[in-house]
């Protein structure tokens with residue numbers, strides 16, 4: 001770009017001296033002007049600066065006013081468009097940034113619930129250039145997850161997920177097409193259905209994971225140190241998931257690497273990112289979230305790849321597949337070989353296998369471990385509920401050392417505690433869908449392409465559905481244990497696993513492990529808070545990535561019973 005200097009600005013007076021060279025050259029590009037003018041006379045240095053300064057200021061003023069005019073026009077246009085398109089009501093957006101200032105600064109599920117308190121259970125917020133419709137009540141959640149679910153199951157991958165091409169094959173963010181359906185089917189048929197989990201291959205693994213957790217806690221007890229409940233649960237679930245997918249355990253170094261990589265990948269993956277609010281800036285990755293997510297993901301990929309390599313080498317050397325019961329990796333490798341033979345467009349290739357196994361791994365560890373940690377934090381602050389639960393466990397289990405899946409039906413208070421924990425602390429508090437078609441909800445328009453966020457957190461604290469919504473009262477679930485199950489398909493006031501086409505794939509595994517692990521921890525140990533925590537309070541603040549975890553990891557003192 002070049003700037004020109006007209007005759008009027010080319011006669012600058014600085015300390016009473018006129019620059020004749022500038023005056024005689026009415027049109028000079030600024031960058032040249034600066035160099036040439038300096039060669040012309042002894043006073044030019046000052047004069048040049050003065051002219052560049054004036055030009056720069058003029059340019060800045062022109063830019064700022066154009067930006068202001070453009071953004072005010074967009075703003076007015078949006079307001080008019082909103083009125084005409086009958087979007088749900090919402091806070092007035094600022095030009096450019098929309099309602100970002102209202103939402104950031106607090107955890108998004110909390111700020112959105114606060115704003116919904118003013119604007120209603122179906123509201124519109126604008127985050128940067130993105131239009132988001134938020135459903136915050138049981139009835140609006142039902143509209144999204146049941147009535148209009150077919151049109152609202154799309155996904156826009158968060159920018160961070162584009163790292164290493166993860167989004168292209170990720171079951172979490174794939175649009176509801178052929179590949180997404182194939183992956184869900186594989187997950188259900190070969191790992192996560194009740195039939196698989198209660199079958200001869202996986203059932204012993206699930207039991208072993210509970211015993212593994214008890215052993216880890218015993219290690220803390222014997223060392224006389226407080227138990228890091230979340231960390232111990234995380235490690236036990238991680239090992240279980242690895243064995244279920246690869247029929248192989250993790251050594252200490254792998255366990256440490258995976259723990260840190262998985263926790264950080266999950267934490268970074270959905271944290272607020274300017275690239276998501278302003279897709280036009282995404283290429284710059286200004287916050288570095290995509291790079292960070294990519295680095296963490298690469299560590300998980302590397303370990304998954306090692307397992308794949310080892311298995312494929314084994315198959316090549318033996319000339320046949322593994323004998324015995326097949327694990328998830330076997331099943332997926334067999335499928336990819338079959339599809340390669342058919343020479344059609346393979347739905348399952350190596351990249352898809354790597355991404356799916358990584359997704360399943362990431363989905364399972366933090367969710368189950370955090371739910372157990374939240375439950376323990378609540379119980380430690382509600383000793384009556386803890387005693388009642390331990391009494392029930394003593395009666396039902398007697399001298400059995402741990403909870404089996406077959407015991408859970410006879411443990412109503414344990415089930416009520418788990419439900420109340422998931423009500424107050426749904427580990428996925430906001431579920432983002434994308435409207436694939438325009439739909440009408442309660443007299444408002446939800447336009448095609450916008451994001452439709454269901455706030456499970458707000459639904460679970462809806463005052464109409466839940467008296468004293470912020471209190472931990474497991475008893476509220478006792479009369480309705482059988483009524484709603486976990487799917488919320490009747491009332492939609494309790495939907496920790498969401499509902500509809502994209503309902504959580506891991507529900508059967510999660511409910512089995514949370515009940516078995518939590519029940520066993522309470523049956524085998526007496527729990528108290530460390531003295532310094534008793535004197536203050538348990539820090540119940542949340543930290544949010546892909547899942548909602550405790551910001552301060554819970555520590556508790558365990559004593560063998």
Ligand code: HEM
Nearest residue numbers: 171172363364367368371428496497498502504505506510
């Ligand atoms: C307490 C534990 C868990 C909770 C509360 C939970 C909750 C959720 C929620 C709310 C969703 C979003 C559903 C939607 O988009 O409408 C979800 C999705 C998903 N969950 Fe879970 N989850 C848990 C454990 C697990 C486990 C253990 C696995 C796998 C082993 C898993 C695998 C998945 C997958 C693959 C999806 C994506 C489904 C899709 O988009 O099609 N989850 N989960």
